[in-house]
Amino acid sequence: MTLEATSNLPVTTGRAAEPLIHPRWVRITHWINALAILMMIGSGWQVYDASPLFRFIYFPSQFALGEWLAGALLWHFAAMWLFVVNFIVYVTLGILTGRFRRKLFPISPRDVFNDFAAALRGKLAHDDLTVYNAVQRLLYLGVILAGVVIALSGASIWKPVQFKYLTALFGGYDTARYVHFFAMSTIVAFLTIHVALALLVPKSLRAMIFGR
């Protein structure tokens, strides 16, 4: 260490020769979010089953959390604090550190189209994990937006009297339940792609654990 300092080399350790892809706060909030979102989805499915919105959609209890409605509601309204507090920390740091601006912007429809076409042809380069392609940018921005929508629509279902203007914004209590459901569906669709790609490109998973 002293040697490095005196020899005027960049202050790095040997292992840090690779660039840091995800700072610690990203990794911590990512994994807390992963836990929170799984608890929210699992318990939410059990709650949904008590009064399904669609005749053809029912979530088997094995995939749900809480065993019955009361248990699922306890899980849902406990995990919501973890999800919301962690989400606020993540978005605040993402904005304040400039990470969102650097990583997610600029984004243009043309880039998304080109990168998506390249991905379908199997020609989308994935060498530099520090740079997100346009499709990734769109998906990450989209899932952050879905996070906002699911939290606000959830609040409007939870408190349709105290937050009645928010509930009205979502088209009333009954409509807000559909909005909440579709926001969940969006997040589940994202998760399916996200997890599949993380497993296909294991170094991306390693980076979210160790940072590099």
Add this chain to the structure above:
Amino acid sequence: MASPRKTASGVDPKLLIKDAAKLLPQSSRRLFLRGAVSLGALSMLTGCDIVDGPTSENVLRVISRFNDRVQALLFSETTLAPEYPESAITRPFPFNAYYSVDEAPDIDDDAYKLEIGGLVDNKKSWTLPELNALPEVSQITRHVCVEGWSAIGSWQGVKLSDFLKTIGADTTAKYIWFQCAEGYSTTIDMPTALHPQTQLTLKFDHKTLPQAYGFPIKIRIPTKLGFKNPKYVTAMYVQNNDAGGYWENQGYNWFSGL
């Protein structure tokens, strides 16, 4: 049991049984929580020092009590539940209970008396004609079930805060406990009891409350989930201890505010 029963008009019996079944757990009524992952993070969040290796169920109950306090803070005595036009009333308005409508209490209106107890000056019981003689208020509001569905109904009766004044209730007490004919019960907080829309309900859609909807008395609270709106009410106690309730004791959130 075999005697012909009055079927409440406008109630679809098929709907009733289906709805009643859903509030019940699948296997038993215990609150065992499958999929108990490590809840270290959650127990830290509550800031509570749980020494004796908490089960996830205990942690969840602690958070549920924390949520009671949050909801009490969010509750506003002046925020009114939205009211709707007559055309918005859900017809038929669903019956919902943990039993079928055939098993709903059949109360003899001549013998009926609402028992009053606890921290009140006048503990005299009230007959239905006496209650019906009190000034009537009306509301068309949304009933939201803990299961998720909702329905808009029209209720008439006595403003509960006026009734509490009439009987000389100590409104600095913390709770009101309602006891019902079939053994159901629930406890509500005093601020909710004093809310301008909280109603001692005697009528549905300007007609005597049908058996399915809680004859002779329902407590209509549009700021709380349906299960905190007791039907077939026979006694009302003003008190400082939380007597819990049928569903609350099985794990449903106590405050259950909207």
